[in-house]
Amino acid sequence: MKTGVYPGSFDPITMGHLDIIIRAAGLADNLIIGVLKNTNKKSVFSLEDRVNFIERVIREETSLTNVTVEAFDGLLVDFVRNKGASLIIRGLRAVTDFEYELQIAQMNHKLDSGVDTVFFTTSVEYSYLSSSAVREIASFGGDIRPFVPKCIVQSVYDKYKSIRSV
Numbered sequence: 001m002k003t004g005v006y007p008g009s010f011d012p013i014t015m016g017h018l019d020i021i022i023r024a025a026g027l028a029d030n031l032i033i034g035v036l037k038n039t040n041k042k043s044v045f046s047l048e049d050r051v052n053f054i055e056r057v058i059r060e061e062t063s064l065t066n067v068t069v070e071a072f073d074g075l076l077v078d079f080v081r082n083k084g085a086s087l088i089i090r091g092l093r094a095v096t097d098f099e100y101e102l103q104i105a106q107m108n109h110k111l112d113s114g115v116d117t118v119f120f121t122t123s124v125e126y127s128y129l130s131s132s133a134v135r136e137i138a139s140f141g142g143d144i145r146p147f148v149p150k151c152i153v154q155s156v157y158d159k160y161k162s163i164r165s166v
């Protein structure tokens with residue numbers, strides 16, 4: 001049984017993340033999406049929202065049965081080990097991601113030699129996509145429909161409406 005962990009901030013989940021989730025769920029017997037309880041990186045969406053969005057997307061927009069969503073803090077390798085997993089899944093959009101991702105993957109392998117990182121190259125149509133771009137577009141009321149799963153579009157807009165009204 002191979003268990004993989006796909007970690008990230010998911011602030012919020014994008015179509016690029018969903019693409020990686022679907023493909024990684026075909027590689028691992030069980031896939032755990034690990035949502036970082038950001039301590040030094042401030043997220044716009046609460047941990048609860050980020051977890052709920054992913055759960056809703058998996059339930060409503062896929063037929064995947066081997067994917068679960070969990071929050072984690074502390075070191076990723078500790079979370080991976082505690083879950084009995086041995087694979088970390090990450091997406092690579094462009095060469096600009098590579099240097100950072102390589103360093104983290106090597107560091108994680110050094111911290112726990114039983115953990116390997118597997119990279120999925122992002123599908124071309126999502127290679128330019130990031131959560132930060134989605135946040136920027138949503139904050140100005142732009143059209144985020146091509147970039148985030150359908151069932152969370154309104155929730156993302158609602159968040160920015162509530163931010164604007166305070």
Ligand code: PNS
Binds near residue numbers: 008036075077104108
């Ligand atoms: O979606 P992101 O923000 O690119 O995800 C980054 C993430 C969660 C993979 C990374 O920040 C992480 O693993 N954080 C946990 C702390 C840790 O283990 N750091 C790596 C050791 S150098």
